[in-house]
Amino acid sequence: MLSYIVRRLLWLPFLLAIMIFITFWLGFYGPGSPEVVLLGQRYDPETAAVIKEQWGLNEPFALQYVKYVRNYVTLNFGESLTKYQGQPVARLLARRLPVTMELNAAAIALGVPLGIILGAIAATYHGRWQDRSIIFFTVLFRAVPSLVAGPVLLFVFAKQLKILPVGGWDGLFSASAILPVSILASGVVAGFARQTRANMLDVLSADYVRTARSKGLSEQMVMSRHVLQNALIPLVTILGLVLGSIVEGTLITETIFGIPGMGQLAFEAIGARDYPIIIAVTVLAAFIFALANLWADLFYGIIDPRIRQS
Amino acid sequence: MAVKAIPHAKIKKPRTMWGDVVLRFSQNLPAMMGLIVVIGLYAVALLAPILVTTNYTAIDLDNVRSAPSLVHYLGTDELGRDVYSRVVWAARSAAFVSIFVPALSLSLGLFFGIIAGYVGGWVDTIVMRLGDILFAFPGLLFVFFIAATIKPAILLWVKGIGLTEFAKQGFVDYIVVFTALSLVGWPGLARLVRGQFLTLRNREFVLAAEAIGVSQWRIALKHILPNAMTPVIVVVSGGIGGTIAAETSLSFLGIGLQPPNPSWGQMISDYYIYWRNTELWPLLFIPSIILVVIILAFTFVGDGLHEALNPYLD
Amino acid sequence: MARLLEVNNLRTQFFTQDGVVNAVNGISYTLDEGETLGIVGESGCGKSVGVMSLIKLIPTPPGKIVEGSVIFNGENLIDMSDGEIRSVRGNKIGMIFQDPMTSLNPVLTIGRQIQEALELHMGMDKAQSKARAIELLELVGIPSAADRINDYPHQFSGGMRQRVMIAIGLSCNPQLLIADEPTTALDVTIQAQIVDLVKKLRDDLGMAIIWITHDLGVVAGLADRMLVMYAGMIVEEAPVKELYANPSHPYTVGLLGSLPRLDQVSGEKLDSIEGLPPDLIDLPKGCPFHARCKYRIEKCFTENPPLKTIGVGHKAACWIDVTKDPITTERPYQEV
Numbered sequence: 028m029l030s031y032i033v034r035r036l037l038w039l040p041f042l043l044a045i046m047i048f049i050t051f052w053l054g055f056y057g058p059g060s061p062e063v064v065l066l067g068q069r070y071d072p073e074t075a076a077v078i079k080e081q082w083g084l085n086e087p088f089a090l091q092y093v094k095y096v097r098n099y100v101t102l103n104f105g106e107s108l109t110k111y112q113g114q115p116v117a118r119l120l121a122r123r124l125p126v127t128m129e130l131n132a133a134a135i136a137l138g139v140p141l142g143i144i145l146g147a148i149a150a151t152y153h154g155r156w157q158d159r160s161i162i163f164f165t166v167l168f169r170a171v172p173s174l175v176a177g178p179v180l181l182f183v184f185a186k187q188l189k190i191l192p193v194g195g196w197d198g199l200f201s202a203s204a205i206l207p208v209s210i211l212a213s214g215v216v217a218g219f220a221r222q223t224r225a226n227m228l229d230v231l232s233a234d235y236v237r238t239a240r241s242k243g244l245s246e247q248m249v250m251s252r253h254v255l256q257n258a259l260i261p262l263v264t265i266l267g268l269v270l271g272s273i274v275e276g277t278l279i280t281e282t283i284f285g286i287p288g289m290g291q292l293a294f295e296a297i298g299a300r301d302y303p304i305i306i307a308v309t310v311l312a313a314f315i316f317a318l319a320n321l322w323a324d325l326f327y328g329i330i331d332p333r334i335r336q337s
Numbered sequence: 338m339a340v341k342a343i344p345h346a347k348i349k350k351p352r353t354m355w356g357d358v359v360l361r362f363s364q365n366l367p368a369m370m371g372l373i374v375v376i377g378l379y380a381v382a383l384l385a386p387i388l389v390t391t392n393y394t395a396i397d398l399d400n401v402r403s404a405p406s407l408v409h410y411l412g413t414d415e416l417g418r419d420v421y422s423r424v425v426w427a428a429r430s431a432a433f434v435s436i437f438v439p440a441l442s443l444s445l446g447l448f449f450g451i452i453a454g455y456v457g458g459w460v461d462t463i464v465m466r467l468g469d470i471l472f473a474f475p476g477l478l479f480v481f482f483i484a485a486t487i488k489p490a491i492l493l494w495v496k497g498i499g500l501t502e503f504a505k506q507g508f509v510d511y512i513v514v515f516t517a518l519s520l521v522g523w524p525g526l527a528r529l530v531r532g533q534f535l536t537l538r539n540r541e542f543v544l545a546a547e548a549i550g551v552s553q554w555r556i557a558l559k560h561i562l563p564n565a566m567t568p569v570i571v572v573v574s575g576g577i578g579g580t581i582a583a584e585t586s587l588s589f590l591g592i593g594l595q596p597p598n599p600s601w602g603q604m605i606s607d608y609y610i611y612w613r614n615t616e617l618w619p620l621l622f623i624p625s626i627i628l629v630v631i632i633l634a635f636t637f638v639g640d641g642l643h644e645a646l647n648p649y650l651d
Numbered sequence: 652m653a654r655l656l657e658v659n660n661l662r663t664q665f666f667t668q669d670g671v672v673n674a675v676n677g678i679s680y681t682l683d684e685g686e687t688l689g690i691v692g693e694s695g696c697g698k699s700v701g702v703m704s705l706i707k708l709i710p711t712p713p714g715k716i717v718e719g720s721v722i723f724n725g726e727n728l729i730d731m732s733d734g735e736i737r738s739v740r741g742n743k744i745g746m747i748f749q750d751p752m753t754s755l756n757p758v759l760t761i762g763r764q765i766q767e768a769l770e771l772h773m774g775m776d777k778a779q780s781k782a783r784a785i786e787l788l789e790l791v792g793i794p795s796a797a798d799r800i801n802d803y804p805h806q807f808s809g810g811m812r813q814r815v816m817i818a819i820g821l822s823c824n825p826q827l828l829i830a831d832e833p834t835t836a837l838d839v840t841i842q843a844q845i846v847d848l849v850k851k852l853r854d855d856l857g858m859a860i861i862w863i864t865h866d867l868g869v870v871a872g873l874a875d876r877m878l879v880m881y882a883g884m885i886v887e888e889a890p891v892k893e894l895y896a897n898p899s900h901p902y903t904v905g906l907l908g909s910l911p912r913l914d915q916v917s918g919e920k921l922d923s924i925e926g927l928p929p930d931l932i933d934l935p936k937g938c939p940f941h942a943r944c945k946y947r948i949e950k951c952f953t954e955n956p957p958l959k960t961i962g963v964g965h966k967a968a969c970w971i972d973v974t975k976d977p978i979t980t981e982r983p984y985q986e987v
Contacts, residue, residue: 042470042473045470045473046473046474050482053482053483053486053487166633166636166637166640167633169578169636170578170629170632170633170636171629171632172582172585172586172628172629172632173586174585174586174589174602174605174606174609175605175625175628175629177609178605178609178612178621178625179612179621179622179625181612181613182612182613182618182621185612185613186612186613186618193613233753234748234750234753234754235753235754235755235756235757237708237748237754238746238748238754238755238756238764238816238819239756239767240708240740241706241708241740241741241745241746241748242740242741242767242768242771242819243737243738243739243740243741243742243768243771243772244737244741244767244771245733245734245737248771252759252767253756253759256758256759257756257757257758260758271474271477271478274477274478275477275478275481275583275586278481278586278590279586279589279590282590283609293481294590297481297485297590297591297592298591300489302486305482305485305486306482306486309474309478309481309482312478313473313474313478316473316474316478317473320473331758332757332758332803332805333757333758333803333805
């Protein structure tokens, strides 16, 4: 178990180093040369040369890379080139990150338990109407992308029914959060319900469940003591995948609803070719994602005796 | 004992495995409906030049916001573009995505999966770590990043070497978006194929083939691969809906297919603000509904294949 | 000895997509207190489903007990409600299963898995049930039981896990222990240990046993009486010695003929039963065994022979007497 933890922990800085290298490499050879973006239409070689000198862009690859890594390690992500010209990216992120975190945390806090409950109900009533209707909704949730769900729900609830605000962000505990959180949560619900159902059906046909029944346990006892734990343990690993999919959802949802989070910042940066922001958002999101996966792996080790004791 | 050979008990006429799969699939109503929609998508994509005579990019400022008519079946938008022809041509992009991305990630996944699973050793380690690194990027973030940073660079480069016309046609869009989506898809498939190979290579029929001296690559390709394909088919077919959704998301954000390439994602991006508009709101629903129907159709086909290939699953 | 169990015309079917599977087709037998009954037959002959049906442990749907009664201690188990049958399961009737590697819950300690039934049926508290679980583990021969009670199944070998399964089956002092091929998945040396253990426990505790196997050798030294099943029916029933000495159904003859013997003339081939068991969805007319039978006569194709008494405690379902020399010129082999 100890070597498992150490291995997992060492993987994180290694991964971070690789991510920073890839992003730097793509940025170095990519179109994001600050002088080009900064000057835009006003590009002329002389001014460009001055800026390149100023920013140290004439230095060799290795030297620039060392500086870049040093900057990232000290949380210096550079300055915005176009959209928020001159503002440090770190400050922009610090302002936007909490909103995105709230949004995603709410979606997960709502979606995971709901998904598990629905999946468990579907498996318990396997093949009956409860199962069929839950499958129907999970398939639907999976098939409707947030770029469709957002505008359609706004049309229904804000324009036609006029019961929800038209967008914006008044904090997590306000009516403005209902639609975006629901959209993000629906993906989580679909993923977890589907997986819980599959795991439970798998476990229900396991020999040890038959053993439990042969002891005279009631169906509730069989479920709570033998089926649920075995079915839920593997769910820990899909939390990472689900997190990955809501990153994408956040980008689009924040854009559609006008929520001032990281997703909207990234969208603006893409439009304005503001590469320092794009790179910083990518690295930050990947870092959070890696952290979540690490946590999931460690948690998996704790709750599964087969890993815990190896 | 003077007994003649005893005839075996009556055995039902054997059915082939694929015969069984086709039979089970054809009995699955949602899957068949999905298949019809998918075939319809490909038919529309193929026949787009016949179905549409108007240029879908043509801007006609004298004829904006027109209601559906015999000239403009679905009306025109704020720039006077014919919505019907935009929708039809975008079906082409969706059809391309649904074929090329799975094909590319399948090829990469099979290639790396077979190498990792069959050669093993350091090759295995390198391939799997490479996959881990790609996995470390959440979902489509990597695609967003590539599309946002590399595509403009490639576009500049293509123009730089004098292929201006090629660049204008928007092929670069297709190539970058498809490649980026496939790059995200292959590690999962490679893992799956590798896992299958590791399990199957110790099975009796493989050992038997080895014992009679069948060559390594023949064993890998003729004995193991066909047995490893079932879960691979399930994963690939189940992912097509998500791939189409991903392409529309990219195009929505302005980093996927860009004009002149048609895409439903672009249309939604152009029209989604109309949700508040009392007159133009139907424009939002046209690409949205079509997109959802297509994704659902691919989902049903994927699920149907899954069930047909694993009859004892449920 | 008092009568413990009486099974009458038990019939279990599975309703599947491909049709109705006739898994158990009207079997009847009895069992006395402390008696050991062996049930033999090929895979898929309905022997497992037959005993699972006794305590209604078949998956429903698709399975269903469509006919018959199971009188246990004077009560019909088939008529019992779910709650009532649960108070019998694991309490008065214990079970052991085939594969000890998958029959224990991987995420619970073995102590918990034994204590569960004790707390449920005997009303013990945690401390009492733990003490009893340690006692049971010692009884089934697990060394340093008090330490191992907190271990998980993956920390035990296959043979040891089967001992744990036996401890679970015996935890509430059952009157009947059902063992469903408990040695099939084990090594031969471990098989003998498990059989000896069960024998010793039976002699000490006095419970009745139903032991299912497809291996006639395993039960020879253990069972008092044997049932031979084919295609969901009982084709022969006899005291164990009588069955080995005078097998009276062609199927039993075939089963015994396919056992290797030490006194066999070297070079002599083992007899085997050719062909496959019939399709349980589409049972043939007449005797279910006729397609594979060396002794068959025309009647076998049209009429299924009833199980009739042919000796003391000995019954067989066959139209002819196979103990008299079988296939001769005056009764030639019937072509299909």
